[in-house]
Each structure stands twice: as C-alpha cells, then as structure tokens.
Amino acid sequence: MTSLVGNEAARGAIEAADAAGNLHHAWLITGAEGLGKASFARTAAERLLARAANDMAGRTAAMIAAGAHPDYRVLARLPVDADKPEKGTARSITIGQVRGLGPMLGIKPSMSDRRVIVIDAIDDLERPAANALLKSLEEPPAGTIFLLVSHAPGRLLPTIRSRCRLLRFDVLREGEMRTVLRSAVPKATEAELAALIRAGAGSPGRALRFAGLDLAAIETALEAIARGGDGDTQHRVKLSKALSPKAAQPRYEAFLERVPAFIAEQARALRGEGLREALDAYAAATDLARASLAQSLDAATTTFEMGGYVARLARAR
Structure with a gap:
C-alpha cells in the first residue's frame, strides 16, 4: 500500500x-x-x-x-x-x-x-x-x-x-509525519509544519485539522505565556483580539482544542507540586474549552482565561 x-x-x-x-x-x-x-x-x-x-x-x-x-x-x-x-x-x-x-x-x-x-x-x-x-x-x-x-x-x-x-496501527514517527504533512500541505512554512507535527502527536489526520490556521503563531504565543507567565497580559490580550472576531472562529476552535494538549505536553517534564499545578490547569482548560463551544461563551473572555491556565505553567516550573 x-x-x-x-x-x-x-x-x-x-x-x-x-x-x-x-x-x-x-x-x-x-x-x-x-x-x-x-x-x-x-x-x-x-x-x-x-x-x-x-x-x-x-x-x-x-x-x-x-x-x-x-x-x-x-x-x-x-x-x-x-x-x-x-x-x-x-x-x-x-x-x-x-x-x-x-x-x-x-x-x-x-x-x-x-x-x-x-x-x-x-x-x-x-x-x-x-x-x-x-x-x-x-x-x-x-x-x-x-x-x-x-x-x-x-x-x-x-x-x-x-x-x-x-x-x-501505531502513531507515526516524526519523520513519517513530516513526509505526510509536507505532501498534504506543500506550502506550509517550516514553523507551521513543526507546529502541525506537535499538534498531531503522531496522527496526520489530527494535524491536518489545524492546517491553514496559522497554528505556528498560536504555538509561539502559548510558549511565551508558559515560559514567562505573561505578567503584563500582553500575549493574552493579543490572542483575544486575534481569535474573537467571527471570521476567526476556525482558529478559535483550534486554539480551544490545542491549549489542553499543550498543557499536557508541558506537564510531562514536571514533578511534584509543579506537576500538580499543571494537571489542575489542564483539567480547568479542558472544562472551559468544552463549555465554551457548548454554551457559546464570549470568545475574547474565554481566550484570555485559557491563556491564564497556560500562564500557570510558569509557576509550575
């Protein structure tokens, strides 16, 4: 085959x-x-x-x-x-x-x-x-x-x-993912391809759900928030403005799906109280993501709050 x-x-x-x-x-x-x-x-x-x-x-x-x-x-x-x-x-x-x-x-x-x-x-x-x-x-x-x-x-x-x-069937290795995604999304930048590979977690089908949504920009913002805590809320405000318009609904839904997975990935490197903090943030982000779609919560407010759960990773490290 x-x-x-x-x-x-x-x-x-x-x-x-x-x-x-x-x-x-x-x-x-x-x-x-x-x-x-x-x-x-x-x-x-x-x-x-x-x-x-x-x-x-x-x-x-x-x-x-x-x-x-x-x-x-x-x-x-x-x-x-x-x-x-x-x-x-x-x-x-x-x-x-x-x-x-x-x-x-x-x-x-x-x-x-x-x-x-x-x-x-x-x-x-x-x-x-x-x-x-x-x-x-x-x-x-x-x-x-x-x-x-x-x-x-x-x-x-x-x-x-x-x-x-x-x-x-097992999940694909990174090189296999790159082969599939490069063929499916030939115009993707290296940054976007890397973001899709991370989001796919070995599943090309999962990764391709994020194709064309500039996932790399979302990943960059999440990494900055997790690393520095976003004390001045600059990254969260920027994300909220970018993802709240109606035209941005597909990117917003991708963001809601990606945040809990991003927190889970970061949690794998933590131990003790830091791990507990990350797991609590993961649970809260998962619940909010589900509620946001089911109850049509305000996108800007939800995005800011989701970013707050990512910011807790800075304290967990």
Missing part, C-alpha cells in the same frame, strides 16, 4: 495472508484516529478484489470509484440531509444499513469468488446493528471479507472482537 506512510508491517499483513492462502474473513483495523486506517481498508479492499478477479486493466478500481462494483460495500454514518452534507452525519450506523447487506450476502459474488465489506467505523454501529453484524461474522458467506475500522476496540462487543484478526 504505497500511498500510505508508516505501519508497513500492519499494512502488509493482509496481502501476506492472501498470498499464503490463509486470508482471515474478518480484520479489525485499530489505532488512533487520523492514521489512515480507513484509507488503508479501502485500498486493501480494492487490491483484494482486483487480485481475485485477475484484473490487470484496472477495471476494479474504476468500478469502485464509480460506486458500481457489485462485490464491494462501505458502511459509514449517513448524512443527516443528503441534499445538505454540511449539516453533518448521523450519530451511528443503523441496523437498517447492516440489514441492507442481506441481498448482497445472499448471492454469490459477481466478479470473482470474493466480496469485501468495509465498515468505517465499527465503533459507530448502534447496538442492534452490532448484533445483526455479529451473525454474519459468526457464519460468513463464502468468499466474504470484512475490514472493520476501529478507533476504540475496547468498546466493541467481545464477541465481535473474538471473530476478527487484529491489525494494529
């Missing part, structure tokens, strides 16, 4: 099993969000179907891209409003979606002796849907391969986990 970076052993496991003739019928692809698990599952499905059909002309890929391959299906949360995707997706994958696999599973594969079903993510299945899926995992129709993406496998039904072969 050359389009992805990192986790080479995990990414090669399915192809190795297929080549050896012992391909398991269900694979649980686990790891933190943003590591490329879903992209890997889709790519793996395409290759498994192409190999089974002895497809040398790329017909499999073309049919999948057109949504026309009869032996390929993806289950994911559906849009709340199909005509207005900006309204987001449903909270879960429903039992109706799982039952919708019935006609496909009730007949033989069309293009070869194999079909592949990707579920992204299986964590999103409502409980009745999980129970319905379990029946297919326990007695899979011949030639059926399930690729199940999971960000939190511990929350799944034990009976589902027991039917699957585990494929674990």
Whole structure:
C-alpha cells in the first residue's frame, strides 16, 4: 500500500495472508484516529478484489470509484440531509444499513469468488446493528471479507472482537509525519509544519485539522505565556483580539482544542507540586474549552482565561 506512510508491517499483513492462502474473513483495523486506517481498508479492499478477479486493466478500481462494483460495500454514518452534507452525519450506523447487506450476502459474488465489506467505523454501529453484524461474522458467506475500522476496540462487543484478526496501527514517527504533512500541505512554512507535527502527536489526520490556521503563531504565543507567565497580559490580550472576531472562529476552535494538549505536553517534564499545578490547569482548560463551544461563551473572555491556565505553567516550573 504505497500511498500510505508508516505501519508497513500492519499494512502488509493482509496481502501476506492472501498470498499464503490463509486470508482471515474478518480484520479489525485499530489505532488512533487520523492514521489512515480507513484509507488503508479501502485500498486493501480494492487490491483484494482486483487480485481475485485477475484484473490487470484496472477495471476494479474504476468500478469502485464509480460506486458500481457489485462485490464491494462501505458502511459509514449517513448524512443527516443528503441534499445538505454540511449539516453533518448521523450519530451511528443503523441496523437498517447492516440489514441492507442481506441481498448482497445472499448471492454469490459477481466478479470473482470474493466480496469485501468495509465498515468505517465499527465503533459507530448502534447496538442492534452490532448484533445483526455479529451473525454474519459468526457464519460468513463464502468468499466474504470484512475490514472493520476501529478507533476504540475496547468498546466493541467481545464477541465481535473474538471473530476478527487484529491489525494494529501505531502513531507515526516524526519523520513519517513530516513526509505526510509536507505532501498534504506543500506550502506550509517550516514553523507551521513543526507546529502541525506537535499538534498531531503522531496522527496526520489530527494535524491536518489545524492546517491553514496559522497554528505556528498560536504555538509561539502559548510558549511565551508558559515560559514567562505573561505578567503584563500582553500575549493574552493579543490572542483575544486575534481569535474573537467571527471570521476567526476556525482558529478559535483550534486554539480551544490545542491549549489542553499543550498543557499536557508541558506537564510531562514536571514533578511534584509543579506537576500538580499543571494537571489542575489542564483539567480547568479542558472544562472551559468544552463549555465554551457548548454554551457559546464570549470568545475574547474565554481566550484570555485559557491563556491564564497556560500562564500557570510558569509557576509550575
């Protein structure tokens, strides 16, 4: 799977099993969000179907891209409003979606002796849907391969986990992160790239949520506050003015997400009372960030207060 970076052993496991003739019928692809698990599952499905059909002309890929391959299906949360995707997706994958696999599973594969079903993510299945899926995992129709993406496998039904072969994706190393992000955001400055790598904490998907938001400037301000305490409030006032306009809402939300993580990173180097101070600041910042979005608190006031929690790191050192 050359389009992805990192986790080479995990990414090669399915192809190795297929080549050896012992391909398991269900694979649980686990790891933190943003590591490329879903992209890997889709790519793996395409290759498994192409190999089974002895497809040398790329017909499999073309049919999948057109949504026309009869032996390929993806289950994911559906849009709340199909005509207005900006309204987001449903909270879960429903039992109706799982039952919708019935006609496909009730007949033989069309293009070869194999079909592949990707579920992204299986964590999103409502409980009745999980129970319905379990029946297919326990007695899979011949030639059926399930690729199940999971960000939190511990929350799944034990009976589902027991039917699957585990494929674990680890967070990426710094060099791997740099490769992915440099390709995805080619115009990013070195400072911005470094800030994205820190914010991503090994997850390119997480890092890319901050792309284009001048995260480097936010990081510089947070580091200055943590280092000097911002006794004259200069940095906090500047941040408040920058992040409070309505047009700055995406940067403001990035700031709210980043501050607790920034405090946690700084806390790792502390001990004793300093660590306690940092952990208290982390808890307070986390609570305020959640409340700010849920209750639409004033952005300028919230930004200033969040900066105050970062300033406590100066006392903790």
